[in-house]
Amino acid sequence: MYWSRTLIPTARQAPADAQIASHQWMIRAGLVRQIAAGVYDWLPLGWRAMQKICAIIRQEMDATGAQELHLPALLPAQWWKQTGRYADYGPLLFKVKDRRDTEMILGPTHEECVTELVKAYVGSHKQLPLILYQIQGKFRDEARPRNGLLRVREFFMKDAYSFHSSAESLHETYQAMYHAYVRIFRRCGVSAVAVEAESGPIGGEASHEFICPCAAGEDVMVRSEDGAYAANLERAGRAIFAPLTLATAAAAPPAPLQRVPTPGAATMQQVGQMLGAPPQHMIKTLVFVAGKDAPRPWVLACVRGDHEVNEAKLRHVAGSVELAPAEPARAAGLIIGFVGPHAANTIPAQLVIDPDVLALPTAIAGGNEVDWHVKNFNWRHHLHPAAAQRAVVADIRNAVPGDRSPAGSPLTFSKGIELGHVFKLGTRYSQALGATYLDENQQAQAIIMGCYGIGPGRILVAALETLCDADGINWPMSIAPYQVVITPIQYEGRARQVADQLHAELVTRGVDVLLDDRDQRPGVKFKDADLIGIPLRVVLGEKGLAAGQAELKRRGEKGPVMLPLANLAAAVDERVRKCLAEATL
């Protein structure tokens, strides 16, 4: 490709709106253009990189025996209501109506769609296992798109879905996908750490996330110093030393609950300041409702004042829960902001108590009346037997620095970008939608499923976040929009002749090459080449040509190497292959 015929709008300045490095470089290098919050044009250069990433994903998916297909973005809302995800996704789901008022959605993911497909055509165990995948646009009506291309409303996604007649078969495919993912990220030149994850609203039983460590990431991963444990924050477990029960909790010398006024102080910080006590000595009690059908029972989650309730962990012990709306809770006597565990003495609520907060012999807690807290709370003395009987002690808080892994190694916390996610879904979707097969005994069984997602756009963002330098992008050879840029110092005479010929030969050899034929000063061409980050640059200058030589320089390395003009294309081609091979190792 000749540069003068491309659309590569490089810019000296990034727009003020672009905050993170990847976003700034993407715009300065002319990869994308923003259209609306979380909506972007992919310009030719960015689209080439994206296609390279997708090609690698396709190769690795195909190698696992998966088959690519294409599914619509526009989907009937009906399917989503059937699986319950219409409600679960809530406002995150893009909803549209057609002219006949039929409710449709723009798919954020395609479990329903692909399950309906398989339901229609797969009826026998002999047709299983089956792996299907798609790479296409998906939609989410994000509350707040942000961080450039990291959190957007329309995005590309590779989603693979597997269908099985046994848990063993699912496990086999899960492992195959896991290893394919490791290869994909390595080939794309981005680092990725596999961490245990919650499967979230998508449902299912086992799950790993692949996270690229970098400061701009929105995910928190938790790893143990011994390297044996890695999980995301939502999932991360911790070692509980000397576990307590309500019966063995510390019994402080009996002291009556002392009411203390805390006008307007509904947060731990406010209460702590007002009473001059650190949050570690306070009990935070959050009100949840459980189940789906009214009357939904109350669940009171208690953690230490300086800790955060982890809803996923809470669900493991209390089932499906969500934060209670303030008004109904207040009507029931649970004054949000001033709730204490002893509310369970008078209200039939289940207490779920984190071990750390149970270890407090005497604590400050909500007073169960507006603008009042209590001092001297003790679990043994101030909880009635009935309430204590309903109570459960379990790890329900987020891990924090200072915690140890389940095996006892200190935990470290770092940020990262979620690049991919693999799930064992089980039969959640097949059951909801009636996708069954006949087994050897002619019995109908729900198909067992797995699903495996990768965000190609996030791979690109991760590459930019981790590989750029002061001059611009430094693409890995494998996903660079062009592999080689030819830069004649002046595009005329001998240099032009050599440049044209090298370009033609490289094209013939299948090398992605860009020839900077613009009438620009050398400085401009060098700056632009560095900015858009082409891995190999061939410079044709007067002196070199006179000596029968061209310069070959690797982006990011100091000096060039001189190559003879004879067999120049072959030498460049070989260098490209070498770089590609290194990435595949």
Added chain:
RNA sequence: CGGGGCGUAGCUCAGCUUGGCUAGAGCGCUUGGUUCGGGACCAAGAGGUCGCAGGUUCAAAUCCUGUCGCCCCGACCA
């Protein structure tokens, strides 16, 4: 959804407090010339519904009201 900030040329921004001539600068763009190994210089140009609507006023980029959009923090989130 709560809090904060911002909308003036393709990009970065000034002008707004205290209303008043033809709305400015740098970068980018066009034309001509001189240049040519790391974002050149000179000269001449093109380019604007000052986000939109309404209001106040003799007069609005500037003041008032509403509205739309974008960014950041939080809440939320396969």
